[in-house]
Amino acid sequence: MNKVASEVIANLLNEFHIAIKKNDADLATELFERCKLSFDNMEEDQNVLVYFSLLEERYRMMMYDTKGEELPKNKKYKKEQMDHIRKTNDMIDYYFHFYEAMYESYKKNYERAISLFKIAEKQLSKIPDEIEVAEFYSKVASMYMSIHQSVVSLGYINEAIGIYKRHDDYKRRLVSSLVVLATNYMHIGRFDDAERQLFKAIDIARELNDEFFEAMQFHNMSIVYSAANRSQDCLNALKRAIREESWRKSEYHIRSIYMLAKEYFKIGQKDTAIYYSKKGMEVLKEKENKIYEAKINIIYNLYTARDTSKSIDKCRNNIRYLENRNDLDGAYELSLIISRYYEKERDYKEALEFAHKAIDIEHRMKNLEGS
Missing domain, CATH: 1.25.40.10 (Tetratricopeptide repeat domain)
Known part of the structure; x- marks a missing residue:
């Protein structure tokens, strides 16, 4: 032959x-x-x-x-x-x-x-190929976004968006870039701007008639609403995401379950939050994800323990695990949540410990450079 x-x-x-x-x-x-x-x-x-x-x-x-x-x-x-x-x-x-x-x-x-x-x-x-150049810009921007180096990320992602807008065949890439832009806006507190970008992303996903992709954008919107302390909007967006069967079958499902548990704990609906925490652990038995297991363990132990002495070591250990796995963004966010909760409970020493932890992680992210 x-x-x-x-x-x-x-x-x-x-x-x-x-x-x-x-x-x-x-x-x-x-x-x-x-x-x-x-x-x-x-x-x-x-x-x-x-x-x-x-x-x-x-x-x-x-x-x-x-x-x-x-x-x-x-x-x-x-x-x-x-x-x-x-x-x-x-x-x-x-x-x-x-x-x-x-x-x-x-x-x-x-x-x-x-x-x-x-x-x-x-x-x-x-x-x-300028599309390949846009791909480079978007991936670099996403990486810098993940470590909260927003100024650098914004420079790259705006270049990518400018290119994708000139090419109608690359609307999915445009959506992904809008999400990176929105997340950067969220990190610097521009929540209204972040919301506007994600509404654009949802509109394009609907235009593409891709229900999974649309569900993904609602999940992304929930993250912005949570950061903006718009809890009911956050919960509504999450419920819209998990309504889609293909989303529930994907590796991303656990992220929405975790967000639901976290947000319900945040607003004091403990029974519902416990339900979603346990549901999350059931999902993790079928699709292992140690990072989200650590995250669920943190919020569950934090909000259900009768006193700080019963939760603090578990919180420390799981934050340390996230750091060791280089999930610095997750460790940063949860350190702030732990600190605020302990402060509310008047456990000021422990609150200060995790506030310092969050500051340390943020400093490490913003000073990361290539080796």
Whole structure:
């Protein structure tokens, strides 16, 4: 049997790439399977295999973003593969550093991610596709958003939004960028601006007729409402998200359950909050997520303990766990919640301890740099 020219397979990979960039999960899955089958009859070309391996990692992350599917547990690249990739052409070299940076960012290894993004940015001028440039800007902005470096994040995300607005075929990417913009506004206290951006995101999701994507935007809106102390609006948005069956079946469902428990505790509806806490633990038995297990344990022990002595060690241990897993944003938010609750209970020493913890975490986030 004659071997298929590698250029033919590379063209198929380009179609796969475009489907990923458009967040078209169904088409991307179809092309992914076609690409895998094609390699059996392809003439040997290591660069095409490298390109595919990079695209496969991006595909897995796209499926996590759009469908809530689980991320790979381990990194794909061995040292010898990495050495080869660095010797390939400029574009593959850019893609390699960019995709590796994305992976490290998803894994919350932020210093490593920053370093890799900086390397990729130096090579960005070699990328002729402005959509690919927008993708870079949006991913870097999302990473800086996660560590509350809002000024840096806003600079990148506004560049991305400017590009996506010129391309009607990339509305999903525009929505994702609007969410990053809104989250940055939330972090700096511009809650009305954040809400406006998310209403735009919801409108586009409805225009796309994607119920899962729409549910995701309502969940995002709930986070802004919670931060703005608009608890009833927060709860309404969460209930709208979990009404969607595909959302309930996804890896994201636990986030909404956690938010419901947290918000009901916050407004003093303890019985309902306990119900959602226990529901969350049931969900975690089927879909393990240690970070959200720690978060639910914190709020449950904080609000249900009869006195501070019965909750403080559990809160300390779970905050420490979040820090060790580099979930600095979560550790920061929950340290503030713990501090405010203890202050309300007149446990001022403990309140001060967690206030200092929140300040320390915020300082660490805002001073993260590439290593």
